[in-house]
Amino acid sequence: MTELSTKYLGLDLRSPLVASAGPLTGNPESLLRLEEAGAAAVVLPSLFEEQITHEFLDLHSLLEATAESFPEAATYFSELDDYNTGPRAYLDFLEAAKDTLSIPVIASLNGSSDGGWVRYGRSMQEAGADAIELNIYFLATDPDVGPADIEARYLDVVSAVRQAVSVPLAVKVGPYFSAMANMARRLVDTGADGLVLFNRFYQPDFDVEALEVVPRLVLSTSEELRLPLRWIAILYGRVRASLAATTGVHSGQDVAKLLLAGADVTMMTSALLRNGPQHIANVEEELLAWMAGLECSSVGELRGSMSQLAVPNPEAFERANYMQMLTTFTSAFFDDTDRGAVDRN
Numbered sequence: 001m002t003e004l005s006t007k008y009l010g011l012d013l014r015s016p017l018v019a020s021a022g023p024l025t026g027n028p029e030s031l032l033r034l035e036e037a038g039a040a041a042v043v044l045p046s047l048f049e050e051q052i053t054h055e056f057l058d059l060h061s062l063l064e065a066t067a068e069s070f071p072e073a074a075t076y077f078s079e080l081d082d083y084n085t086g087p088r089a090y091l092d093f094l095e096a097a098k099d100t101l102s103i104p105v106i107a108s109l110n111g112s113s114d115g116g117w118v119r120y121g122r123s124m125q126e127a128g129a130d131a132i133e134l135n136i137y138f139l140a141t142d143p144d145v146g147p148a149d150i151e152a153r154y155l156d157v158v159s160a161v162r163q164a165v166s167v168p169l170a171v172k173v174g175p176y177f178s179a180m181a182n183m184a185r186r187l188v189d190t191g192a193d194g195l196v197l198f199n200r201f202y203q204p205d206f207d208v209e210a211l212e213v214v215p216r217l218v219l220s221t222s223e224e225l226r227l228p229l230r231w232i233a234i235l236y237g238r239v240r241a242s243l244a245a246t247t248g249v250h251s252g253q254d255v256a257k258l259l260l261a262g263a264d265v266t267m268m269t270s271a272l273l274r275n276g277p278q279h280i281a282n283v284e285e286e287l288l289a290w291m292a293g294l295e296c297s298s299v300g301e302l303r304g305s306m307s308q309l310a311v312p313n314p315e316a317f318e319r320a321n322y323m324q325m326l327t328t329f330t331s332a333f334f335d336d337t338d339r340g341a342v343d344r345n
């Protein structure tokens, strides 16, 4: 009997297959289908800082305007403080998900500054969230602001949410730090129980007919897996936190690679959007078949066995891999003479 169970953020999960934040986890019907297909946990879509602060500001200006004409209304409006559709609806959805599902439900808070919005982490906890995933997405576009300030900003947000909640906290970040390993360690030292690697940055596109900058969402492919794969392999055994992989997980083989690298769980969004919730069951079947082929009986046996600390050639994760790849690349368009010329130069 193959044992797929794993631990993530201290939660006992039936397998390492988690549905990450996305449209399918924001719908009651598909949440149930994900659970039926074998999802070990779900991460709900994010509640965004902007949703919270925007509504807070709206309420505030309404309150001010009303208070001028009807002072007695001020008390009434302040009681309504957070009774506004965005956050309230989110918490209601979270409560309903907790009532219907028996797998852990992770709520997601998404922002980039340590304002009052972080207190919604506490509200999520009170609504029953088994853990909080904090997604920090911030693009450092100001040339006057250097990496130390940016990193401090990340840590301030983590610290603020950590203080607001006592349930486990996972932090989801992008890969674009100049010292990723050091940043990972500091995120953990500041209170992250887990790291979710990596946020996928959606690049804006240009519409050359309308001459407009437009958002364009493209679902991932397995090719994109290699960025989290590399960093999970590097971080395994070096940070004291759960490691979750997101971006490019589509098949049982993708999950296998990430477990070998050292992931505790692997998360899927694009693959589920493309193939439906039932795809979780296919991925599990592929993973089981692969483990049977290796005569491997548990996920624990695999985890980290190809991490940078475990492999005989750790340099394969660093510059040596890059140099070897560039210098040995050949193309069907080269004939032997051309290749000789490239090799000699």
Ligand SMILES: Cc1cc2nc3c(=O)[nH]c(=O)nc-3n(C[C@H](O)[C@H](O)[C@H](O)COP(=O)(O)O)c2cc1C
Pocket (backbone or CB within 6 Å): 020, 021, 022, 023, 044, 045, 046, 047, 108, 110, 135, 172, 198, 199, 200, 217, 219, 220, 221, 246, 247, 248, 249, 267, 268, 269, 270, 271
């Ligand atoms: C349509 C869509 C909506 C998403 N919404 C969220 C979200 O609300 N919060 C979040 O942290 N990530 C969100 N994500 C990112 C996914 O959780 C995931 O990290 C990313 O898509 C990479 O994984 P994948 O390759 O499996 O798609 C969203 C992704 C998609 C495609």
